[in-house]
Amino acid sequence: MAYVPLADQDAETEMHHPHSWVTKYVWSQDHKVIAIQYGGIAIAVGCVALVLSLLMRMQLGFPETFDLIDPSSYYQSVTMHGMIMVVYLLTALFLGGFGNYLIPLMCGARDMVFPFLNMLSVWVYLLSVLILMASFFVGGGPTGAGWTLYPPQTSMAGTPGNGMGIILMLVSLAVFIVAFTMGGLNYVTTVFQYRCRGLTMMRLPLSVWGILVATILGLFAFPALLVSAVMMLFDTLLGTSFFMPAIIESGTPLDYDGGSPILFQHLFWFFGHPEVYIVALPAFGLVSDVLSTHARKNIFGYRMMVWAIIAIGGLSFIVWAHHMYVSGMNPYFGFFFATTTLIIAVPTALKVYNWVLTLWEGDIRLNAPMYFAIGFIFTFIHGGLTGLFLGNVVIDLPLSDTYFVVAHFHMVMGVSPVLVLFAALYHWYPKVTGRMYHEGMAKVHFWCTFIGTYAIYLPMHYLGFLGVPRRYYAMGTTDFIPESAQDLNTAITIAALFVGVSQLLFFINIFWSLRNGKEAGPNPWGSASLEWQTPDTPPAHGNWGDELPTVYRWAYDYSVPGAHQDFIPQNTPESEEPTVDDQHFDPDHDVSKADL
Amino acid sequence: MALAVVIFLLVIGSIIFHFASPWWFTDIAADWGSIDFTINVTFWVTGFVFISVNLFLAYCVYKFRQKDGHTAVYEPENTKLEVGLSAITTVGVIAMLAPGLFVWASFVTVPDNATEFEVMGQQWQWAFRYPGADGTMGTADTKLVTESNPFGVNIADPNGQDDVIVLGPEMHLPLDKPVKALLRSNDVLHNYTVPQFRVKMDLVPGLISYLWFEPNKAGRYDILCEELCGIGHFVMRGAVIIETQAEYDAWLAEQPTFAETQAVAAANPAAGQAQYAVCAACHGAQGEGNQALNGPKLAGQQAWYIERQLKYFKQGVRGGDGDINGQTMAPMANMLADDNAIRNMAAYIVSLPDTPAAETVSGDIANGYDIYDRNCAACHLDNGEGTWYTDAPKLAGMSDWYFVTQISNFRAGIRGLHPSDDYGEQMVGMATAMSGLEEIEDVAAYINTLR
Amino acid sequence: MSLFKQLTDKPWERKGVIGGLRPEGVFESPPERVALGLFLTVASVIFSLLAVSYVLRMSLPDWTPLADPSQLWLNTALLVISSVLFQWARNTANAGKQKNLMTAFVGGGVFALLFIAGQMLTWDNLQASGYFMASNPANSFFYLLTGIHIAHLLGGLWVWSKSSIRLISGGKPEDLRLSIELCTLYWHFLLIVWLIMFAMLSNT
Structure with a gap:
């Protein structure tokens, strides 16, 4: 079967040109509109999760003072905050939002391979969000079983939302997985098959690599969540005993027997750990491009960066049980999983080194996206290093289920990816809207977010060292926790409220700038990658006008010696700009030159 | 910059x-x-x-x-x-x-000389079992759990007869002896954590997990549950006391063996009736209660709860500072000479006819339902009947004014903060679900509908 | 260029257009087939995870093997026929012939429908003889696995029905060749999954 060339891609896209406002902005098959829809829904639902976190912080920082939530709603907030942030915000925004917007543009394609499926994906995603939100309004409220949904407690009387709440959660997850699969098949196939002429895989920007590998991880990992959600639904609704052993509910023996709660945990974390990298890898990719562009320097060690993304993606499937060191599974597994977990630190560390080395001898433009990107390096180093504590199996014994864990994963997959999200949103905002955001406001937003979140999470690690357990509505009295710990909690809450409120700056900025921002021009950052070379800004339907681009070079030709300007767009033919291999490039030589 | x-x-x-x-x-x-x-x-x-x-x-x-005249160096890798x-x-x-x-x-790798003990977790209590003189614990199964056999120990297993049963959340261990904790759960996941021991492990229903340690410093340490186990997770507390071997042995000898807990003679309501006359003065001849004398209704209450509260009054665990009415109970409870007398009394009260108490509190029933359903029903059950399993007394049909004063006492720290009132302490945590007197009355009004 | 060689390529050293006049995909296949290949991998992951759960759950003490319902052999035969018919349709379409194409393609789907009906009948029979969903984990897995397999078949039948309508309403075999080929691939995959599942269910 012969390969269907891009000529068909043209013919296909022509057929779906929108004709009315509704087909253009609502039932749109344009990847850019779908990206904005995905992003809008994700950010909206993320705001719900943000408010929930602030409610919890108010309870923890000022117990008895505000009295906004009772124990039941505290556990519901814990659960919904976690699930929304991890799945419905971060996964959807990175892959559905940025994946949709950037893949076709960076690959020089007119659209995704299957635009209709793409449109279906976003609407099914919206459906999953609506189902999830509906659980706030049913009797008993949303589930309070923790975002890990561990059986048997998910469906038992002692857990809030054990009726409709958990059922809606499981159904919503299943629907989300369907949406993700439709989108994911699209992203991967587009990257594999719809790259424009001359664009080899190794010429792709790292954003595409990160999103591609993350999507593949998602395609392989989400089935585990689907399977466990379906089996749990069977247990809850049909009385099977996949995960449910013989147990007692409020003094009454239940009709279950022989199931294994640990089996669920294995399935859940087989999804759950790759999920961390589903969030992290796109962030790695996007931040690489932001750093490189604003440092006016190619990303350092591009090949190793690609290999590291692939290696991390592969390894992420064999580390899952490090979430289960103290779960009662066979403790001998600890040796294997501690080793694999710490091995993953090596490619991850290499990525950090290469980000910093990208700055080395660069010409760093400290624009707002660059602020966020550099802030990311700092928080990611912090979050990555604390991961070495928890991954090392014995250290997990005292620290697991304490605030150390909470601080660690918020640092590494909360703050860090969110800083990248903001970096990326500001960085690509001019391309998406055609206007610049307000630089000053964005920088104030950065300072509040960066310093504020550090003020939240650095002290929180110390609560964990102290042994303060997580998921406690109130600490009550213990002998080993000094009263000063409550002061620390209060301080953390104040910082959290500050960070929460300061996010308004972001919203004000992006909406204000839609009308009042300066005209950005097609390529305000002087970026070499393909998405900045579109004939229209914002790119029109079909992206490339009459003719698809041809790519002559990689995406990182910045500050090439002898070039006319400090970047060479990917679609500039080699006849127009010098090529470096003519000059017998010698890195050592260059290093000495810079020291002058 | x-x-x-x-x-x-x-x-x-x-x-x-x-x-x-x-x-x-x-x-x-x-x-x-x-x-x-x-x-x-x-x-x-x-x-x-x-x-x-x-x-x-x-x-x-x-x-x-960025500086003027400065350019980046080109260095791919x-x-x-x-x-x-x-x-x-x-x-x-x-x-x-x-x-x-x-x-x-x-x-x-658990050392060979480690002695075993069992930790049982259930919503939201700890209980412990020691192997007894033969050094071996009897087999047990969640399916065998009943009120009189909360560990589900296999009655036919000879190894289990001398097992020492500790039903309170406080356990003891000897100094400088390696111990292996066998962990079991009757319902959901729990986690046995003592921060001072550094190690922790989940309790998983359906299997026995373990951990080991060698306590080397005498003292009293908190046991916390560190695996989310439902709404009462944060009030699931216990304590471990590390002491010398001699102290430990003395403590262990005081605890009942499994055989002893099974061999307790049936209570004698008639004997209880004889002593009830004193109680009748305030609580009414039929245990129906008397608000004017601050005597709550007793009839219909669960026997284990009456027993526990009588013991608390006797020991001064209840009726401390600020609890004027509780203080009057201490001399009354002291008239009951021993545990047997207490059991007989409880048995008599249980035999009294249970007619719902008069409604004296009104409030917003819908709001009361909302609070009760979300926070109270997990232990006190949807119908307010309570259950031994969660150590939750009956609320439905009992004196609503008494409910209001007791919840207020929990909130004010008048009740439940005595170090030995482990179950009252849980209510101190949970009573915050009601923000003040108004909401307490709302809940009381809702409970009045459960009869 | 092999994938490994591509990955070790130093992209900054080579300028100019790499490859031919037309863009090249990683796979020499139409995107639909690449996407189906990916989806089949995803579905394999789903079924493998179920199989792993099955094996792990089987090792727990309360497992009672399922009595082998002989009707499953008949159902298997129906699915095999379905797959064979699809293969026939694919060969016919590839050869550009019109004759028998409709019979083979539509027939393949109909036999798949018969398979589903047969599976449901098996459920009924099992329930009638007291093997309920919750009576034993082996039963639960039987209903779960067959149910998920049927769900996959139904997805395939949705695509099949669209293509069938196009075929019946006079679509040209050339236009439908890809869609027939992908259906055939999908059916073979589900047949293999079923055979593995059947072997697993009846031998444990």
Whole structure:
């Protein structure tokens, strides 16, 4: 079967040109509109999760003072905050939002391979969000079983939302997985098959690599969540005993027997750990491009960066049980999983080194996206290093289920990816809207977010060292926790409220700038990658006008010696700009030159 | 520029925070110094990386920020440098992992001379079992659990007869003896954590997990549940007392064996009736209660709850400062000579006819339902009948005014803060679900509908 | 260029257009087939995870093997026929012939429908003889696995029905060749999954 060339891609896209406002902005098959829809829904639902976190912080920082939530709603907030942030915000925004917007543009394609499926994906995603939100309004409220949904407690009387709440959660997850699969098949196939002429895989920007590998991880990992959600639904609704052993509910023996709660945990974390990298890898990719562009320097060690993304993606499937060191599974597994977990630190560390080395001898433009990107390096180093504590199996014994864990994963997959999200949103905002955001406001937003979140999470690690357990509505009295710990909690809450409120700056900025921002021009950052070379800004339907681009070079030709300007767009033919291999490039030589 | 300075200051600030922080691991009380050692190794290795990489980052941002006439250097990669950095990282990782794996090996290998004890977790209580004189614990199964056999010990198993049963959340262990905790759960996942011992493990229904440690410092330490186990997770507390072998042996000898708990003679309601005359003065001849004399309704209440409260009054666990009415109960309860008399009394009260108490409190029933359904029903059940399993007394049809005063007492710290009132302490935590008198009355009004 | 060689390529050293006049995909296949290949991998992951759960759950003490319902052999035969018919349709379409194409393609789907009906009948029979969903984990897995398999078949039948309508309403075999080929691939995959599942269910 012969390969269907891009000529068909043209013919296909022509057929779906929108004709009315509704087909253009609502039932749109344009990847850019779908990206904005995905992003809008994700950010909206993320705001719900943000408010929930602030409610919890108010309870923890000022117990008895505000009295906004009772124990039941505290556990519901814990659960919904976690699930929304991890799945419905971060996964959807990175892959559905940025994946949709950037893949076709960076690959020089007119659209995704299957635009209709793409449109279906976003609407099914919206459906999953609506189902999830509906659980706030049913009797008993949303589930309070923790975002890990561990059986048997998910469906038992002692857990809030054990009726409709958990059922809606499981159904919503299943629907989300369907949406993700439709989108994911699209992203991967587009990257594999719809790259424009001359664009080899190794010429792709790292954003595409990160999103591609993350999507593949998602395609392989989400089935585990689907399977466990379906089996749990069977247990809850049909009385099977996949995960449910013989147990007692409020003094009454239940009709279950022989199931294994640990089996669920294995399935859940087989999804759950790759999920961390589903969030992290796109962030790695996007931040690489932001750093490189604003440092006016190619990303350092591009090949190793690609290999590291692939290696991390592969390894992420064999580390899952490090979430289960103290779960009662066979403790001998600890040796294997501690080793694999710490091995993953090596490619991850290499990525950090290469980000910093990208700055080395660069010409760093400290624009707002660059602020966020550099802030990311700092928080990611912090979050990555604390991961070495928890991954090392014995250290997990005292620290697991304490605030150390909470601080660690918020640092590494909360703050860090969110800083990248903001970096990326500001960085690509001019391309998406055609206007610049307000630089000053964005920088104030950065300072509040960066310093504020550090003020939240650095002290929180110390609560964990102290042994303060997580998921406690109130600490009550213990002998080993000094009263000063409550002061620390209060301080953390104040910082959290500050960070929460300061996010308004972001919203004000992006909406204000839609009308009042300066005209950005097609390529305000002087970026070499393909998405900045579109004939229209914002790119029109079909992206490339009459003719698809041809790519002559990689995406990182910045500050090439002898070039006319400090970047060479990917679609500039080699006849127009010098090529470096003519000059017998010698890195050592260059290093000495810079020291002058 | 500012960014470089801020990153520099954050690094310095983190170091200062660390050294100024009074918040660090609580003093270790078990022979797991090797875990603390591994933590320290990891802390210094990662601390070094944190400081050096971030300072280098700050330096780069400062040094290579955009300046006129300055251009970036073109350098696609430097394989030697990257491989070298990876190699150094690998060495650092091995330095952290190797001691970790060795210590883990000793954690998974329980010494042969470790004595066993069992930890039972259930919503939201701890209970403990010791093997007794024969050194072996009898088999047990969740399916055998009843009110009189809360561990589900197999009655036919001879090994189980001398097992020592500890139903309160307080356990004892001898100093300097390795012990192996066998962990079981009757319902959901729990986690047995004593921060001073450094080790923890989940309790999983359907299987027996374990951990071991050697306590080496006498004292009383908190046991916490650290695996989310439902709404009462944060009030699932216990305590472990580490003491000399002699003290431990003396304590153990006082605890009943399984056989003894099964052989208790049936209570005698008639004997209870004889002593009830004193009670009738305030609580009514039929235990129907009398608000004017602050005597709540007793008829219909669960026997185990009446027994426990009588003991509390006797021991002064209830009726402390501020609890004027409770204080009057102490001399009354003291008239009951021993546990048998208390049991007879409870048995008599249970035999009294249970007619719902008069409604004296009104409130917003819908709001009361909302609060009750979300926070109270998990233990006191949807119908307000209560159950021994969660140590929750009956509420439905009991004196509503008494409910209001008791919840107010819990909220005010008048009841439940005595160190031995383990179950009352849970209510101190849960009573915050009601924000004040108004909501307490709402809940009372709702409970009045459950009859 | 092999994938490995591509990945070790130093992209900054080579300028100019790499490859031919037309863009090249990683796979020499139409995107639909690449996407189906990916989806089949995803579905394999789903079924493998179920199989792993099955084996792990089987090792727990309360497992009672399922009595082998002989009707499953008949159902298997129906699915095999369905797959064979699809293969026939694919060969016919590839050869560009019209004759028998409709019979084979539509027939393949109809036999798949018969298979589903047969599976449901098996459920009924099992329930009638007291093997309920919750009576034993082996039963639960039987209903779960067959149910998920049927769900996959139904997805395939949705695509099949669209293509069938196009075929019946006079679509040209050339236009439908890809869609027939992908259906055939999908059916073979589900047949293999079923055979593995059947072997597993009846031998444990």
